[in-house]
Amino acid sequence: MSCKVVLAQTISASFREELRDTIKSRNIRPKLVGFLANDDPAAAKYAEWTAKTCAESGVEFELRTCSRNDLEDKIVEANQDASVHGIMVYYPVFGDRQDQYLQNVVDVGKDVEGLHHKYVYNMYHNIRFLDQAQTKKCIIPCTPLGVVKVMEYVGVYNGILPYGNRLHGRIVTIINRSEIVGRPLAALLANDGAKVYSVDINGIQEFHRGVGLQLKKHEVSETTLKVEDVLPLSDVVITGVPTPSYKVPSNLLRDGVVCINFSTFKNFDGDEIKKKAAIYVPAVGKVTVAMLERNLVRLYDYQSQDRAG
Numbered sequence: 001m002s003c004k005v006v007l008a009q010t011i012s013a014s015f016r017e018e019l020r021d022t023i024k025s026r027n028i029r030p031k032l033v034g035f036l037a038n039d040d041p042a043a044a045k046y047a048e049w050t051a052k053t054c055a056e057s058g059v060e061f062e063l064r065t066c067s068r069n070d071l072e073d074k075i076v077e078a079n080q081d082a083s084v085h086g087i088m089v090y091y092p093v094f095g096d097r098q099d100q101y102l103q104n105v106v107d108v109g110k111d112v113e114g115l116h117h118k119y120v121y122n123m124y125h126n127i128r129f130l131d132q133a134q135t136k137k138c139i140i141p142c143t144p145l146g147v148v149k150v151m152e153y154v155g156v157y158n159g160i161l162p163y164g165n166r167l168h169g170r171i172v173t174i175i176n177r178s179e180i181v182g183r184p185l186a187a188l189l190a191n192d193g194a195k196v197y198s199v200d201i202n203g204i205q206e207f208h209r210g211v212g213l214q215l216k217k218h219e220v221s222e223t224t225l226k227v228e229d230v231l232p233l234s235d236v237v238i239t240g241v242p243t244p245s246y247k248v249p250s251n252l253l254r255d256g257v258v259c260i261n262f263s264t265f266k267n268f269d270g271d272e273i274k275k276k277a278a279i280y281v282p283a284v285g286k287v288t289v290a291m292l293e294r295n296l297v298r299l300y301d302y303q304s305q306d307r308a309g
C-alpha cells in the first residue's frame with residue numbers, strides 16, 4: 001500500500017506558524033468573539049478547539065453564551081464594539097432560515113466565517129476583491145477555503161498555471177451540496193478551473209467553466225449521471241456526508257485518487273481507501289480553524305486601514 005495519509009494538523013502547521021509570527025512581530029492582538037447559543041455538544045467542542053488554537057497563535061478569543069432569542073442583540077452589540085475585530089456564531093441556532101438572517105446581522109467587516117451575503121455572492125460570481133483598487137481580498141467561507149488549502153498542499157493545484165486556472169483539467173466529485181460547505185466548495189473549485197460533479201441525496205450537478213475555461217465564472221448544468229459513473233472519472237473525491245454508516249464504494253474509485261473527508265464521520269473505509277488512493281486526508285477541521293484566524297487578521301487589517309484612511 002503506497003497511500004500517503006496527510007493529517008490536517010500537518011497541513012495547518014505552516015498557516016498556524018505564519019499567524020503566530022505575524023501577530024508577534026507586528027505586536028497586534030486581534031480579538032475574536034464566538035457566540036454559542038445552542039446546546040449542541042459538537043458546537044461546544046468546536047468552541048473549545050477555537051479557544052485552544054487562538055491561545056496558541058496569540059489571538060484573543062472570547063466565548064459568549066446566550067439564549068438563541070438574545071443572540072441578535074448580542075451580535076449587534078459586538079458589531080458596534082470597536083475592540084471586537086471578528087465575530088463567529090456556532091450554527092445551527094434555529095436550524096432554519098432565521099440562521100441565514102443571523103448570518104447577515106453580523107457586520108460584513110467582522111464576519112470571519114465569510115457567511116454574509118456579500119461574500120457568498122462575490123464567491124459565486126468569482127469576484128475576488130472588495131474594492132476597485134484590488135487591495136482587499138474577499139473573505140471566503142472557512143471550511144470550503146480550508147479544503148482549497150488542503151488541495152493546494154497535496155499538489156492538486158498546478159502552480160505552473162496562472163492563478164485562477166490552477167485546477168484546469170482536474171475532475172472532482174464532492175458528495176455534499178449543503179449551502180455551508182458543498183455548494184460553495186463546488187463553485188470555488190469550478191471557478192479555479194475544475195470540472196466538478198456535485199452530488200447530493202437527490203442527484204448530481206456539474207459545475208464548470210466550459211472547454212478551455214472560456215467562461216469567466218462557473219456555470220451549473222443538470223446531469224443524469226450517477227455516483228457510479230462519476231467516481232471512476234474523478235481525480236479527487238471529497239466527502240461530507242453526515243451519516244456514520246455512509247461509505248464511498250472504494251471499488252469505484254480510480255487508482256491513485258486523492259480523497260478528502262470533511263464530515264465528522266469517516267466517509268471512506270480506512271483500510272480499503274489506503275489500497276486505492278494516492279493521498280488520503282481523513283479530516284480537515286484544524287485547517288478550517290486556521291482559516292478562521294487568517295480571515296480574522298485580514299479583517300483586523302481592513303479595519304485599521306479604514307480607521308487610518
Ligand code: NAD
Pocket residue numbers: 143146175176177178179180181182199200201202240241242243246262263264265284285288
Ligand atoms: P448538511 O446536512 O447540511 O448537508 C449534507 C449534504 O450531504 C447534503 O447535500 C445531502 O444531500 C448530502 N448527502 C447526505 N447523504 C447523502 C448520500 N447518501 N449520498 C449523497 N449525498 C448525501 O450537512 P453540512 O453542514 O454540510 O455538514 C456535513 C458534515 O460536515 C457534518 O458531519 C459536519 O459536522 C461536517 N462539517 C465539517 C466542517 C469542518 O470544518 N470540518 C465544517 C462544516 C461541517
